[in-house]
Amino acid sequence: MxxxxxxxxxxxxxxxxxxxxxxxxxxxxxxxxxxxxxxxxxxxxxxxxxxxxxxxxxxxxxxxxxxxxxxxxxxxxxxxxxxxxxxxxxxxxxxxxxxxxxxxxxxxxxxxxxxxxxxxxxxxxxxxxxxxxxxxRRHRLVTEALDLVRAGALGRLRSIIGTMTGAGRADPRRGGALLDLASHHVDLWRLFTGTEVTSAHAVAGNDCAVLSARMGDGTAVSVTVGDALGANHELRLLGDAGTITLRLDRFDGLDLVPAGALPGDPPLRLRRGLASMRSLPAMVRSHRAGGDLSAAFAAEWRDLLSAVRGERPFQPDASDGFLALEAILQAEVAG
The missing domain is CATH 3.40.50.720 (NAD(P)-binding Rossmann-like Domain)
Structure with missing residues (x-):
């Protein structure tokens, strides 16, 4: 400056x-x-x-x-x-x-x-x-899910299962699906558990890969990633008191199901339908503004510029990027 x-x-x-x-x-x-x-x-x-x-x-x-x-x-x-x-x-x-x-x-x-x-x-x-x-990290639904986890809605978090796939052709310059896509989920695993990856391995399939790991608190985590498989972005957080399903490609993509209930139970389906109806005006406003992902990018830049002005630190920083990269490269070596 x-x-x-x-x-x-x-x-x-x-x-x-x-x-x-x-x-x-x-x-x-x-x-x-x-x-x-x-x-x-x-x-x-x-x-x-x-x-x-x-x-x-x-x-x-x-x-x-x-x-x-x-x-x-x-x-x-x-x-x-x-x-x-x-x-x-x-x-x-x-x-x-x-x-x-x-x-x-x-x-x-x-x-x-x-x-x-x-x-x-x-x-x-x-x-x-x-x-x-x-x-x-700054996606609206991730923030809402993190608040629920920290409030104890899931009890003890046991597992996180994710899918992140694209509809386009793979670009080898991006380093492969694990570096390009799974790195997002490694960062989210660290965010939701507050711990680091202690062991990890990766399995490659037809145009896709699966990264599995264990976190420092014992949470078992995995994500399937790939290109040319259709656009999907989902996380499922499983705890001993309930399950949160996140569809990050939908405005109404957060669903909490208590332990002992089924997602298709009539009361839950009714609650889900009413919540979707009530959210329609906000969904329209979000769509006109570019959607939740655009809002997350905007928040990312606001926070970065605030850090540049000395107002508050920015995360994720280089150390966060280092730890996510380390987990993925170790998994690739472990196979």
Missing amino acids: DRMRSEGTPPGTLGIGVVGAGSVALRHHLPVLARQRGAEVVAIADPDAQSLAAALALAPAARGEATHTALLADPRVDVVAVLTPPASHAQIAIAALEAGRHVFLEKPLAASMDDARAIARAADEAGRVVGVGFVY
């Missing part, structure tokens, strides 16, 4: 430099940042001219560059968003930190533990904010 600014950026506004103009930038980050108060995308870097042009159309005040090095030369950039494939994260993030910038990294933190350690060292030495994009 103490660098000399070029004309055009309002005083007190944080300048965002976006590195990478792929789908996550175009679909999520740039639309959200366009509506973010107190921030402006001032530069975007991508070597692909077509992708860069599409991104600049969403941020008309931004300067286009072919490399992250050119972007870092722009004095208006306060925060660098690294939205590139994970194999390039360390090079870009370390350069940004050494240039005095704050950094946001899309998950996973990196593609290897050596790269993750290098990012963590650079973050410690730079004393800048480093946030990792585990956006589902």
